[in-house]
Amino acid sequence: MTRQRGLLADGRAAFGLAVLGAAVLAALCAPWLAGDPLLQRDIVATRFLPPLSSDLHGQFHLLGTDRFGRDVWARLLFGARLSLGVGALAVLVSVAVGVAVGAAAGFWRGWPGSVLLGLTDFALALPRVVLLLLLASLWEPSAALVVLVLGFTGWMTIARLVHGEVRTLATRPFVESAVGLGAGGLRVLARHILPNALTPVIVAAALGLGNAIMLEAGLSFLGLGVQPPAPSWGNLIASGRDTLVNAPWVATAPGVALVLVVVAATLLGDAVRDRLDPARGGSVRLSP
Amino acid sequence: MLLRRGVTGIAVVLGVLTLMFFLLRLAPGDPARLLVGPAATPEQVAEQRRALGLDRPAAEQYAVWLGRFVQGDWGTSIATGRPVRAMLAEAWPATIRLVGLSLVLSYLLGIAVGVVQATRGGGLDTALSVLSVTLFALPGYWLGLMLVMLFTYRAGLLPSFGAAGLDADFLTGWERVADRLRHLALPLATLTLIGAGGTARYVRGAMLDVAGAPFVAIARAKGLSPTAVALRHVLRNALIPVLTLLGLSLPALFSGAVFIEAIFAWPGVGRVLVEAVQARDYPVVMAATAVSATLVVLGNLLAELLVAWADPRVRDAGLGAPPARAWSG
Numbered sequence: 001m002t003r004q005r006g007l008l009a010d011g012r013a014a015f016g017l018a019v020l021g022a023a024v025l026a027a028l029c030a031p032w033l034a035g036d037p038l039l040q041r042d043i044v045a046t047r048f049l050p051p052l053s054s055d056l057h058g059q060f061h062l063l064g065t066d067r068f069g070r071d072v073w074a075r076l077l078f079g080a081r082l083s084l085g086v087g088a089l090a091v092l093v094s095v096a097v098g099v100a101v102g103a104a105a106g107f108w109r110g111w112p113g114s115v116l117l118g119l120t121d122f123a124l125a126l127p128r129v130v131l132l133l134l135l136a137s138l139w140e141p142s143a144a145l146v147v148l149v150l151g152f153t154g155w156m157t158i159a160r161l162v163h164g165e166v167r168t169l170a171t172r173p174f175v176e177s178a179v180g181l182g183a184g185g186l187r188v189l190a191r192h193i194l195p196n197a198l199t200p201v202i203v204a205a206a207l208g209l210g211n212a213i214m215l216e217a218g219l220s221f222l223g224l225g226v227q228p229p230a231p232s233w234g235n236l237i238a239s240g241r242d243t244l245v246n247a248p249w250v251a252t253a254p255g256v257a258l259v260l261v262v263v264a265a266t267l268l269g270d271a272v273r274d275r276l277d278p279a280r281g282g283s284v285r286l287s288p
Numbered sequence: 289m290l291l292r293r294g295v296t297g298i299a300v301v302l303g304v305l306t307l308m309f310f311l312l313r314l315a316p317g318d319p320a321r322l323l324v325g326p327a328a329t330p331e332q333v334a335e336q337r338r339a340l341g342l343d344r345p346a347a348e349q350y351a352v353w354l355g356r357f358v359q360g361d362w363g364t365s366i367a368t369g370r371p372v373r374a375m376l377a378e379a380w381p382a383t384i385r386l387v388g389l390s391l392v393l394s395y396l397l398g399i400a401v402g403v404v405q406a407t408r409g410g411g412l413d414t415a416l417s418v419l420s421v422t423l424f425a426l427p428g429y430w431l432g433l434m435l436v437m438l439f440t441y442r443a444g445l446l447p448s449f450g451a452a453g454l455d456a457d458f459l460t461g462w463e464r465v466a467d468r469l470r471h472l473a474l475p476l477a478t479l480t481l482i483g484a485g486g487t488a489r490y491v492r493g494a495m496l497d498v499a500g501a502p503f504v505a506i507a508r509a510k511g512l513s514p515t516a517v518a519l520r521h522v523l524r525n526a527l528i529p530v531l532t533l534l535g536l537s538l539p540a541l542f543s544g545a546v547f548i549e550a551i552f553a554w555p556g557v558g559r560v561l562v563e564a565v566q567a568r569d570y571p572v573v574m575a576a577t578a579v580s581a582t583l584v585v586l587g588n589l590l591a592e593l594l595v596a597w598a599d600p601r602v603r604d605a606g607l608g609a610p611p612a613r614a615w616s617g
Contacts, residue, residue, distance in 0.1 A: 122299075122300055122303050125539065125584065125585060125588060126304065126539065127542045127543050127581065127584050128539060128540075129542075129544075129546050130576075130577050130580045133561055133562065133565045133573070133577075134308065134311065134573055134577050135311065136565065137564075137566075137568060138314075210425060214425075214427050217427060217430075218547055221429050222547075222550065222562060222566070223566060237429070240433075244433060244436065244437050244441060248437055251430070251433055255433070258427060259422065259425050259426055259427070259430075262425035262427075263421055263422055263425040266424065266425055267421060270421075
């Protein structure tokens with residue numbers, strides 16, 4: 001528990017956990033915190049209401065309404081479900097593929113390892129968004145496709161990290177003694193090496209989460225991700241793009257939410273990394 | 289070393305082409321059916337399949353397709369009817385202009401901010417850290433929209449569409465240059481701000497890594513001024529991993545440029561790609577992907593040469609770039 005308390009003493013980790021926690025909670029409790037995100041009661045009377053106003057039916061709109069008279073706050077919260085969910089699932093896919101490839105490459109040194117490492121380097125050299133666009137253009141856009149596409153284009157950093165860790169750990173005495181006691185290769189890998197190699201993976205996953213949420217929004221923004229009327233932060237920003245002049249709040253609100261969540265994930269990742277690597281931190285002391 | 293890197297680069301581009309070919313075969317939908325339209329008879333579809341060579345074995349199709357592609361025969365666009373090659377020949381210089389300028393500017397800005405952070409510390413460091421992580425986290429398409437809202441719609445200062453005004457052909461001399469620069473301002477600012485955030489974060493980290501080295505303590509013990517130690521000793525050594533990052537950040541920068549070009553209607557490869565994807569214009573999508581991959585590979589090669597030039601250890605060993613810090617992302 002001391003480790004946990006120490007992490008929270010870092011302002012960045014506390015902020016990151018608080019924001020991510022609040023976002024997840026808001027997404028989970030969306031039906032109780034906001035009305036129906038698809039409700040269009042009376043388009044003419046309720047469209048383009050500015051934030052903090054009430055419509056003719058006495059309904060209060062914290063973040064105003066969009067061009068169809070839908071409540072922006074409700075769409076933001078329900079959009080969080082899709083955006084956070086898609087981002088988290090995509091990172092899970094990346095972690096699964098990355099750990100599998102990295103562990104295999106680190107453990108079976110000979111040609112299988114070289115082939116897997118070559119594959120990783122190749123995938124790392126591809127422009128990810130270009131690949132995402134290519135894949136999204138070939139299949140019908142859907143949330144599931146975005147999860148798979150983001151997952152299968154984001155595993156390379158994790159594979160390289162795991163590969164490095166496995167290589168280092170394989171020479172450590174506790175692994176050698178496990179081998180000496182007669183444990184089989186896969187058992188050593190699964191029970192002794194991988195559990196010790198997972199900490200940097202957590203950092204990479206936190207940083208990757210922010211990236212995945214941002215890319216999901218980007219694909220949805222271009223109309224290749226989550227399809228309207230289902231709300232996601234990306235297609236909310238896209239729908240606000242056309243009404244930037246008379247209703248800037250429609251695009252601003254989901255963008256601010258997106259930036260907050262990505263900053264939170266990045267700061268949390270930074271804080272965990274600095275804890276694992278205590279040699280860093282502070283500043284260059286140049287004055288004597 | 290250059291030769292080996294060149295071969296690797298060609299292998300990556302070939303890999304991309306192969307990947308594209310098989311993805312296209314995996315995708316649902318028959319390209320022949322797509323071309324002849326929904327009202328076609330089965331005979332017409334079969335005829336089109338023969339004409340496209342789709343009735344041949346996959347390996348033969350691949351060889352023929354690759355041969356044509358390498359020779360620059362990229363077909364015609366389904367959406368516009370223009371040769372794909374001409375469309376991309378017009379587009380890539382605009383992308384290079386935008387990405388290249390923003391690369392230079394974001395590194396200059398990022399290094400300056402990173403140096404200030406690493407040497408000053410304290411409250412200024414914290415404030416700049418908050419700023420750089422926020423910039424780093426800004427989605428380009430959203431920052432672009434916000435800048436458009438402020439500078440185009442509210443202030444009415446800068447244009448937000450295209451690379452030149454409608455009247456550009458009638459402008460002369462300096463007016464023309466000014467028009468170009470005004471159109472460049474918003475897309476360039478968007479890409480540069482985001483890039484500078486990432487670079488500043490990295491430069492700060494790299495300088496703090498170097499600051500603990502014994503040679504820095506010696507430089508300080510010799511009585512060098514703090515500025516001299518920071519700039520001549522710490523920064524110069526910290527720049528080596530930063531140059532490696534430059535190569536690694538190119539794919540990300542191109543990715544960012546795709547969104548920025550789409551927002552600002554910048555006439556580059558990214559915009560061509562996005563429009564082709566939205567119109568399901570496969571020949572253009574394929575070619576734009578290949579061009580983007582080639583540009584990224586060339587950029588990586590350039591970054592490695594820069595590292596080799598900056599770091600004698602690499603230059604002499606000929607081993608390529610030193611390993612970048614893990615999870616630099």
